[in-house]
Amino acid sequence: MTALLETPPEAPAARARSLPLWANPRLGLLVLLVVLVVLFTALRPSFLDVDFTLVPMQADISVYVVVGLAQLAVLSLGHMNMAVGRMAAMSAFAMGLAYQELGTPLVVDVLIGLAVGAGLGALAGLVISRTGVNSFVVTLALDFALVGLVSLLYAKATDGVSFGAQPGGMAALRTDTFADYCAGNVCGPPVPLIVPIAVVAALLVGLLFRWSRTGREILMTGASVKAAELSGIPVGRRVVQAHALSGLLSGLAGFLLAVNNGAFSAGIGDAFLLPSFLAPVLGGTLLVGGAVSVLGTFLGATITQVIYKGLNLLQFQVDQLKLYIGLVLIVALSLDRVRHVLAERRGARA
Amino acid sequence: KKSDDASSGSKTLTPAQVKLALVPGGAHPYFQPWKAAGDKAKTDFGLGDVTFNETSGWDQTKQNDVLTSLAAQGYNAFGIFGVAPENINNTFDNLKQKGFVVGSLASCPAGDTDKADFCLSTDVQQAAYKAAKAAIEAMGGQGNLVHLTGNKVDSNTQRRIAGVQKAVDEAGGKVKVIDTITDIDTDLQTAQKAVADLLAAKGTQINGIVNTAYNPAVASAAGVKQAGLPIKVIAIDDDPTIIAGVKDGSVAATVLQNPVGQAYVGGYALMKLAGGCTMKTPGVVVDSGSFVVTKANVDSYDTDRQAKTDSLKSDFDAQYLTCK
Amino acid sequence: MILSASGLVKTFPGVRALDGASLSLAAGSVHALLGENGAGKSTLVKILTGVYRPDGGTIELDGKPVHFTGPLDALRAGIGVVHQERNLVTEFSVAENIVLHHLPRRFGVVRRSRVRDEARRCLDLLDLDLDPDAPVSTLSVAQAQLVEIAKALSVDNRVLLLDEPTASLTGDEADRLYAIVRKLTGSGHAVVLVSHKLEEVFAVADTVTVLRDGRSVAEGQPLSAYTRDEVVDLMVGRAHAAVSLAARTPLSSDAAALSLTDVATSYGHADVSFDVAPGEIYGLYGLVGAGRTELAKALLGLGSVTAGTVSVHGTPVRISGVGEALRRHRIGYVTENRKEEGLFLEQPITRNIGVTVWHRLTRLGLIRDRAEASLVDDYRQRLGIRLATPKQLAGQLSGGNQQKVSLAKWLAADCGILIVDEPTVGIDVRTKAAFHELIAGLAGQGMAILLISSDLPEIVTLADRIGVMAGFRLRGELPNDGDYERMSQSIIRLIHTPLIPAAPH
């Protein structure tokens, strides 16, 4: 069969030029990040204060990166998870309950909680894939149902709204940085202990979507359900898996927040919804599915936290703070667009 | 490891070195008097600086962020209304570990421990109890009561519910709580809708409404007035709209707290602590007082409150603080 | 000249689609625009209708230069167009789609009765019996295409550009379209016809422009000056050897690779029985709407087989989905609807081809990009896929090259049984011949091929046996003797014989 078709004349090499490096959207975000850091440091040198700025900021970024990844897991399908916050709350509840009832060590509690999160996600995925109902609706309804359930459960299992006792190790995760652990004179960097958890999660998610078959098939399902089905991809199973992953990551985010706040409580996840979209979408993940950017999500979460921290240091009052957050976002995004458009134009002319 | 050593040695500060931050849980009318009270504390006690920051947005994560930002800016004394009473001890703990003085203002941590130096707050259970008492009295000692309040997953709400229950129990069966509606303090319209639906459903059976949150208070005062029902409304705080209601009779009574005292005396105590004093009982809970205001005392209540504030200040000197 | 363009240049990221193309159009004539897949025909059409703005070159209308800033400008200038892809608002009714660009209005309010009347008039032009109020989403591919044409006819355009208008139409429907085209040119309109069906082109067109690699190689010549082979030579750019397939002898085998006995499906098929042997090409012919695509989908488990048996290599099977068909039974399906079902338009070519075989390309659970890239390279050479880079998005390829990618994915999957649905719709002559060779070659290697096609010459060229389908039933089966005339007559006869109710079993 090899000789049946001659190769057509090769496309001239000049035709096949990809966009220049500076057109990479992630690079744009990175530049934006650097500019913001420089700007805020110039205005408020305490922006580089290790104890009060850098360490807490890393802890917050860790939470919101994982929150963003939880949403990203379903954005890959072109779906949404409106219940990220409540899945986190349920997952944290399970962790607290496991410790309270079974007294199991931290790792076991966390695993139990993550399993609950993944289970809830899988449930949403199952309903979506079986009925074909829009994910927005299903997860929104699930969110409503879980809001009620979370407070009912806390009322039952605790005398209030949070678990009193925490498994050992939570406190260390919250307060310690690697700098507190020294071997002789050599101490670690001032990085909170929870940062590696988020980093590993991000790497695994990146690995999944970039190189694993399951992850790629999820993306293909997001790109076109029909084509995916006709290419032999088990579409239903991939939908369930993506949602389960979203639930799992929500649970992890809930755990990280519980670590930062110091307790498993009913309020965990209340403020997750908007940041969960903000980080991936800022990072260039589209809402239509088929493409995700883990690095972008990381940068998106970091940029939002940097803006927030910087404006906080500038001590704006509520109204100004809100105003400037919005303005900075719009300006930053617009600049990014300008860069993108310029790059496209250059690329087209080349 | 840092988590092992409990506290670090703190150095003493002159009043002029004290930079006081008053941090509510979010924007709310209740906290507005803190601004003026903080300024007054600054001039009266010669503090280095006082700031008021309400950008927390009712989110504990954000509040923690606000607090560390303020610390980075050089603030070293904190009067905090914790967003999440169940978690706030960790926040206090963090700040204490850095050597700051911390007062829990207007709300105490949930549970029995208080990691702040002190808690200066309305005893919410007591305030709700007083409000329910006032309602029962206005109702003539019998009838049906409804309790409107805020976020159910907040330990303060639980205490308020308990306070109302206590007053009802004391009425010996003649008063019944026929409904406790939670989660309607998020915004005014939710409260208005809930009140309208409540009045439509059971308006004729209700004799009194106890409010232990701001938006429901505004909504029920207006709702009852408009429906023309003979329901006794007990409101909370002294927002102009509510005081106007007390004056025109649409609000039977309102239960006031003492935000000025909390900020002013709290600031005083924090200054003292920063200057080397210690708490006799670290984490002591001090009631900043609650006052029932009816038409009778609507013009004079502020003197009572002023007196309470003054006595609070001397109480701190006399009872709570040990100074070298 | 009504419309003329010269020196048009258009560059897409990484691809120069037009490189100085020219075209001039005289009133009262049908002008054929020919070229291989990816030569730039559609791009030219889109520039002339204001969809793309050219990077260089000029367009003149009645001798005056014009600059279209958008499709509306071209519409206003009296240029109507049927694009290669369907461009209907699927949520809207047929009527509204037809008149969308000039909705009858009074004070900003749509006059619905006028909309319906106007649409009815256009449908009547095409002799189309469609409910103007039916939503477009309920139409078949062919019906949608006809609506698209009706839309172009709804205003009295001086210039009409038709980009592959008949790709999804039956002969009858195409004839009706060409009758209208002739009527239009008779009254002084100018028509541009882009088509890979050279028979039609020679029957209809007066003059011709041939595009090759974005340049015009024969511009505005009378078509009668060329023979069919000369045109093809121009398109291909070198002397073109007429392809004639070597005679193939199907491998004789006892067990059919795929056999259907009295199959009925949830789509409404009944009593369908045939079998395909390894090395055999079984042609399934029928008019559009005959139910062949649905039969294929039912076999793959996308619909369900409600009665009868389907056997693969002699074993009765129940297939629940494409994945199972592929991995358990090695059955592949090349869809007729490549845009929606065959390709992931927004994904790189590598992933489009690798998707069926990722499980074979993994190491430690991770896919090796290197293996995927070499797979693509392999098929790029074997099928002659014209691409800028393997990372290019599939949607950026020209139609024919998209079709090749859609096929490559199934070739990569190494199937024993391949169902090929309308493989050469919208494919240029050379590629079509290559496809035919390819399919014959696959059969030669022992693959059992079920070829679904509405292209009679194609079926007669390729198939060993021909099943004729109409109304969701198999009307009969003919051995192919390779004589086009005779075969076509007997097939048409089969389609039009009334159905004798099957004897109850």
Added chain:
Amino acid sequence: MTAVAFSPRVFRTSEFTLGVVAFAGFVGLTIATSGNMLSAGTLAAFFRFLAVPMVIGLAQMVVLAIGQMNLSVGVLTGFCAMASAWLMIEAGLPAWLAVLAALALGALVGLVNGLLVVFTRINAFIVTLATMTIIEGLRYGVHGPDTFQDYSPGLVRLGRASILGLPVVFVVAVVVAIGVGLFFARTVAGRHLLASGGSPFAARLSGVSNDRSILLAHALSGLLAGVAAVLTVALSGSVNASIGDDLLLPSFAAPIIGGVALAGGVVSVTGTCLAAFLVRLVDVARAQFGIGQQWVDLIVGAVVLGVVLIGAVRGKLASRPSRPATSAGSSRRTS
């Protein structure tokens, strides 16, 4: 060949399903409350507080129609409400002027949203997320956390008045809904907007300006938020910076339960209004039976899922191929 089902088409729509559910719910609640539901007070309260959810659902619907979202509808409503109260109390404007100003402000902010989307080409979700925080700041800036009250007795009286037993605010909302319905069904601009939402490329090829559709949709969404603000100011008698916080999720819930596709191109005014009606029913049931909020959330979640599932099942049944096996070929025109 167009043998698509015709007669029972209306029974298969999601509006019909919703209508049946809403009616059944209403009747059920009437029976369960032994008629209290039909008492004048309850009915009035029911419809009075249905007005804003309806209008805010429509405000979201018009942007969903072009396949975008507007996260700022809720806070914009609050901002316009605060602004008009400020104009009446602090600036001393007459009520009618303040009302017009609120509407204009809403439309203007919406237009700005649209302009940002068109000129930056940033996803509307993100643009409106950013403007949402900006407007939140502005809303707070008007009067801090304090409450405006006693602005215009006339306006408030109007907000509490009834025509033929129906609250004026509800009647206004219905008129607005009809207007929006007619806009999408009958006007050229509305049809173009829908075409842009359904298939932007096809619309562009037909000479429709997608940019104009985007601007129009966002401006209209803002205007409707302005209407919601005016209704709020009129019916509640007091407003503060918390107004609008509870509107974002309902703004999505109503159109989506009502059958509006997130992808754009489809709107359903009836469905949106019916969905708002359903959610309101749950509110009232809660008040009538003193159900805890947690249970309400659970019930709303269940109802939403239930309605949607029923819709999906109906859809599946309706689209099941029902082609007659024997005479399909001959009856269809295949020439």
